[in-house]
Amino acid sequence: MKCRKCKAPAEVPLPSHNTAFCRDCFAAYFTGQVEKSIRRHGLINPGERVLVALSGGKDSLGLMLELSRMGFDVTGLHVDLGIPVSSLAARAKVEGFCTLHGLKLRVVELAKHGLPIPDVKKYINRPVCSACGKIKRHWFNRVALEEGFQVLATGHNLDDEVARLFANTLRWDAGYLSDQGPCLDAENGFARKIKPLYRLTEFETACYAFLNGIEIHTAPCPYSSGASFTGHKELWARLEYTSPGTKIAFYDGFLKRGRPAFAQVEQESGAPVAPCESCGSPTSTGTCGVCRLGIAVAERRAADPDRQ
Amino acid sequence: MITVFIEPDNETLTFERHNTVLMLQRKLNLRVNDALVIRGDKLLTPDCQLKDGDEIRIRKVMSTG
Ligand code: SF4
Ligand SMILES: [Zn+2]
Ligand SMILES: [Zn+2]
Numbered sequence: 001m002k003c004r005k006c007k008a009p010a011e012v013p014l015p016s017h018n019t020a021f022c023r024d025c026f027a028a029y030f031t032g033q034v035e036k037s038i039r040r041h042g043l044i045n046p047g048e049r050v051l052v053a054l055s056g057g058k059d060s061l062g063l064m065l066e067l068s069r070m071g072f073d074v075t076g077l078h079v080d081l082g083i084p085v086s087s088l089a090a091r092a093k094v095e096g097f098c099t100l101h102g103l104k105l106r107v108v109e110l111a112k113h114g115l116p117i118p119d120v121k122k123y124i125n126r127p128v129c130s131a132c133g134k135i136k137r138h139w140f141n142r143v144a145l146e147e148g149f150q151v152l153a154t155g156h157n158l159d160d161e162v163a164r165l166f167a168n169t170l171r172w173d174a175g176y177l178s179d180q181g182p183c184l185d186a187e188n189g190f191a192r193k194i195k196p197l198y199r200l201t202e203f204e205t206a207c208y209a210f211l212n213g214i215e216i217h218t219a220p221c222p223y224s225s226g227a228s229f230t231g232h233k234e235l236w237a238r239l240e241y242t243s244p245g246t247k248i249a250f251y252d253g254f255l256k257r258g259r260p261a262f263a264q265v266e267q268e269s270g271a272p273v274a275p276c277e278s279c280g281s282p283t284s285t286g287t288c289g290v291c292r293l294g295i296a297v298a299e300r301r302a303a304d305p306d307r308q
Numbered sequence: 309m310i311t312v313f314i315e316p317d318n319e320t321l322t323f324e325r326h327n328t329v330l331m332l333q334r335k336l337n338l339r340v341n342d343a344l345v346i347r348g349d350k351l352l353t354p355d356c357q358l359k360d361g362d363e364i365r366i367r368k369v370m371s372t373g
Contacts, residue, residue, distance in 0.1 A: 011352075237339060
């Protein structure tokens with residue numbers, strides 16, 4: 001196979017775009033897709049400081065590298081979940097990556113804030129992943145707010161977004177369908193949330209990571225029950241294989257024609273938002289959900305005979 | 309003979325007969341964008357010819373949580 005642009009031997013076949021690229025032309029294509037996302041949806045304005053959520057996976061590290069090369073003022077944020085072995089490994093990958101590329105990094109250790117995920121799993125009677133997700137989002141937003149970042153970027157790719165949109169559509173979840181997308185505007189004390197990789201597939205972000213020599217954290221979390229949306233992703237991989245281009249057409253079509261319709265019918269949900277009485281994060285419940293989790297874990301830990 | 313290492317399963321397979329990357333992908337039940345096909349520091353496209361003694365790394369891309 002030859003590169004469509006320069007005719008050198010290709011390394012990246014992209015049937016969805018009816019093309020293939022050599023590594024240099026793929027790099028240009030990748031940058032072009034990120035630029036297009038940023039331009040089309042006004043993701044980052046000149047002079048804004050961007051906080052990038054870094055899990056240690058290919059998507060988040062690739063996003064960080066690409067945004068920094070494009071000249072944006074980026075800082076990484078890693079939340080150390082305090083899970084034995086796996087959190088240490090993930091954090092080491094993130095720290096190594098940022099040191100290697102001279103990138104700024106903040107690390108939040110949940111153990112220091114009384115909420116290591118193993119304790120949440122032990123003492124809180126709800127699926128650990130939903131609490132964990134809530135805690136991570138809380139800290140991304142809180143650091144953004146406290147340290148004056150206007151933008152919060154995550155590494156969600158096209159496959160993540162299509163699988164999520166598909167799940168929301170299967171449930172006709174009007175609330176989610178009214179605002180899913182690559183840009184959620186800042187409001188009520190939350191920073192703007194952006195997904196600059198939404199036009200790029202998992203295959204493309206994996207190629208990018210490999211071709212840029214990014215060492216990634218791949219070991220799954222011990223609490224993971226398998227990938228979220230795995231079944232949907234498989235379904236979409238089959239669709240894309242038989243009809244190349246379906247994923248991006250579905251997602252772009254939703255942004256253009258689906259979302260505005262849902263946004264129109266979805267009423268503003270009533271509860272007023274005010275700063276959390278304990279940590280200052282915006283909440284509609286007085287004390288925010290994460291502070292309440294912290295209190296519950298602390299109480300049960302104190303009452304646990306194994307911890308005396 | 310070629311040796312194929314599969315990630316993230318950490319499985320090693322060997323094949324006596326070898327031809328193209330496409331045939332290897334078919335044997336492993338992989339579509340073209342399901343996995344990276346790596347030889348040394350290069351990515352291979354489906355039409356690439358495999359040679360005797362090749363060590364190939366298959367890196368599946370679907371993220372697992
Ligand atoms: S799989 Fe692990 S890291 Fe991911 S949300 Fe669940 S507990 Fe948190
Ligand atoms: Zn080229
Ligand atoms: Zn709070």
